[in-house]
Amino acid sequence: MTKSNPSEIKPSPKQKEIIESKGDTIVISNPGTGKTFTLSRKVINLLENGVEPEDILCLTYTEKAKKEMFDAIFNAKRKFPDSDVMKINIHTFHSYALNYLLDNGLISGDIIGNNILRFSILESFENNKALNYSKNYIISDFMPKVENSLRYIKNFGITPDKIEIKKSEKLLEKSHDEKRSSFTTKEMKSLLTYIVAAYKHYEDSKTDTVDYTDMLLTFIDKFHGEKFPYVLVDEMQDMNEIEAQIVEMVSENLFLVGDVKQAIFGFQGGSTKNFEKFQKTCKPMVLATNRRSTQQILDYSKNYFLGKTEQRAKFEEQLENFDSPSIPPGPIPKIFSTAAHLSKTRRIIEENKGKTIGVITRTNRQIIEISKHLDINNVPYTSTSSKAVTKQARDEIKNFIKGLISNRIEDKISAAFTIFSPYTLKEAFALSDAHKKKDAQKVAEINSWKINLTREDLNQLFKETIYPLCVSKGSEWFSTAVSVEQQIEEYLTFETPTFEALFDFIDIGEESYFERNKEEKTTLSTVHKAKGRQFDIVIYIPNIRSDSNRWIDEITSAILGAKGIDPEDEVAEESLRIDFVSFTRAKQKLFVIVDD
Ligand SMILES: Nc1ncnc2c1ncn2[C@@H]1O[C@H](COP(=O)(O)OP(=O)(O)OP(=O)(O)O)[C@@H](O)[C@H]1O
Ligand SMILES: [Mg+2]
CATH class of the missing domain: 1.10.486 (PCRA; domain 4)
Structure with missing residues (x-):
């Protein structure tokens, strides 16, 4: 296969049309069709047409994506100096809001990380003698779940005072099935009370500090700056309501790209509803040709998705021409069912020396397990965690x-x-x-x-x-x-x-x-950090443990349900979309290793 230098890739006629389109635009397209590529070329096109670099804002979700966006623009053939590239505003939502608030003296106190929330949960549960479990168990198992739940609830702007306990309890009484749970309904109701108490304790304890969500909310409250003439957002399917609001507030012209089948941040309030909203105000455009994966990988991913989704008709239409005519064919994806997933992973890495390999998992815990195994066997790798x-x-x-x-x-x-x-x-x-x-x-x-x-x-x-x-x-x-x-x-x-x-x-x-610490050929990454990326070979290890989250999901749903929000809508099929994102990172070969 010929390796093309990304700086020399020529946009296709369809991509060119999108790059040159005027006014608010949303590109909704399948994986690997060049959305990110087109977005970076759009920025170059704007600059070449006289737009000032300071007037452009690119928003991403991770530092890694931010760096890749910068590199894509920096390394492309262009008619303006490096100093202009430096002046483009490329930010994560987080860094953008924080910089604005600091520059304008609108924020006092520090931004706090996750530790304080975790600690508040632990302290509140201990003070209330909430559980008879050991401290270790609470820390390793219980706390992360409660933490995620509270973050999720807060992303809807629901603070402790707004939670309707009585209504939530009623919903739990209706939804809880004692036969399928290790908790009785009564226990579920007291867990609800303890969780709300922990939330309140957290909010009360951070008098002078703000967390990430507070910061975004403060931004929405206090932003009085001028709008950016051009705002561009990659992976827009992962925006939550608050982020969508920010994007609208700061932009004159919007350019959004994304794929609803790759929405996997529902647990952070990422809302596919934003698609519907922006589709009403932005001109929708589509890219069809995949330029990443072999047809064998695309067919496998498509059939898997259509075989499992409840909305087959809708997605059949989106995946109708999921083709990559310019990519040479490759092997059909292999699914291994084995308990020896560590040695299997290592063997595949060793058999594919010289290729870029992405070992993609669902959790950080899996990454730690795999990295230990590779360490012992002297297999070099880079790990996101x-x-x-x-x-x-x-x-x-x-x-x-x-x-x-x-x-x-x-x-x-x-x-x-x-x-x-x-x-x-x-x-x-x-x-x-x-x-x-x-x-x-x-x-x-x-x-x-x-x-x-x-x-x-x-x-x-x-x-x-x-x-x-x-x-x-x-x-x-x-x-x-x-x-x-x-x-x-x-x-x-x-x-x-x-x-x-x-x-x-x-x-x-x-x-x-x-x-x-240079990048090795092999990368260990969770699906969530592998978004937007691609590897010659993908080894995907889903290993999803069953149902251990059910109780916390039930309580979260009850709290949100009492406020008229239905999280089921958002996270339904999230697991399927996670699989789909993983599969479509692969260029040449895909291996899936599932437990026996
Ligand atoms: N016109 C083109 N000709 C050749 N290669 C292209 C073209 N457009 C994009 N590519 C290449 O196709 C690959 C996939 O592109 P890109 O990552 O932009 O897709 P994407 O739609 O953003 O995918 P994802 O949905 O996974 O984020 C990249 O290697 C990119 O350089
Ligand atoms: Mg992309």
Whole structure:
């Protein structure tokens, strides 16, 4: 097969028509038909026609997609300078809203991550003596489910005060089937109460901080800037209601691309209803020819989808010409049914040396399992989750050391929140609170928490505190600690080391550290992170555990149902769409490994 350089690909006549179309446009098309490609060419076309780069906003969902969008524009043949590409606004929803709010001084306090929600849930369940389960079980199994549920509910703008408990209970009484559940109806109702209490506890505990949804809601409330003449959104099927509202608010001209069969963010409130909405106001256009996968992979994906969907007629129409005439034929996808999925995966990787391989799973837990197996067998790979883990580990180590060396009380409090700190999360919160309320006496305690910027003090800190904990958290944490310590050693050889310069030095080291970790041919990724991407070979391992989510889904549905929202509509067939996204990442060969 000839490898085409993406910068030299010529748009097809249909793509050209879309690139040159004027006014609000929505491109709804099957996987691999060149939606992302067309979007990047559209940006180039705008610039070549005199649109200022500052007037263009591209919105994506992940940092990875953001970088790929930038690369696609940067590497394409174009008639304008690099400096113009730098000026285009390419953002995730998150980074765009945050930058706007910060630049305009509209946000006070910090943006908080997921840990605080998790912690609030745990604390609230403990305070209420909600469950007899062990703490470990609550943390590993219970908490993530409640967390997802609360995030989901909040995405509809439903805050604790708006939840209608009595109505929700009535719905649970109707929906719950004791014969099919390990919980009685009475237990389900008390779980509902505990979950709402945890939600309230969370909202109350973050007095001065905001989470991601708060931030987007604040944006909607306070945005008063000028609209962007051009706003472009890839993978628009994954927008939730709030994000859709933002897109409308900030745009004069809209260009949206997506595929309803690939909507897989329903659990974050991603709503396929947006399609219907935007289709009314935007000119719909379609791309037909797939330019990614062999006909064998397309046929398999299509038949699988049509065989399982409840809306066959609708999708038969969409998938009518799901063809790739210019791609050479390949083998028919292979489905393996085996309990030995680890060694099977490794064998397929070894048999396809030289190809790009995507090992796609449903959960991060599966990725960790597979990466351990590949580590033992010396098979190189890049993993989407290991990068995230490494970044998290670096941040924790940095924040901890910073707090100990620094004289700033804010740095110390932030160190108190790291896993290395001797404070529990609850104590860290109390300190943060005391600081805000200017309770000097209480804060004084943390002031004595101090080391010097010397080799001796730092060595001791690594040896006694950082290494032991990192070892227990796994090889990624450990190797990250080693690399940070090496950087510090290197820095301390400077004549007059200072506190600020040390952290600049570590940050700079971080950049090159991530770059050195080059992409291997094999990538381990969850489906959700593999969106929009493609690999020569795909090994898909669905391994979906049955029904363990049913109780939390039922409670979530009851809470939303009481507000007239039917989540079933949105997440129906989500599992099917997840399979479809995975299959259609493959260019040449597709393997599916299911448990026996
Ligand atoms: N006109 C063209 N000629 C040759 N190759 C093309 C053309 N248009 C797109 N491609 C290539 O086809 C592949 C799929 O394109 P792209 O990723 O843009 O599809 P997509 O519709 O965004 O897919 P998905 O739905 O999975 O996001 C890419 O490798 C792209 O470079
Ligand atoms: Mg795409």
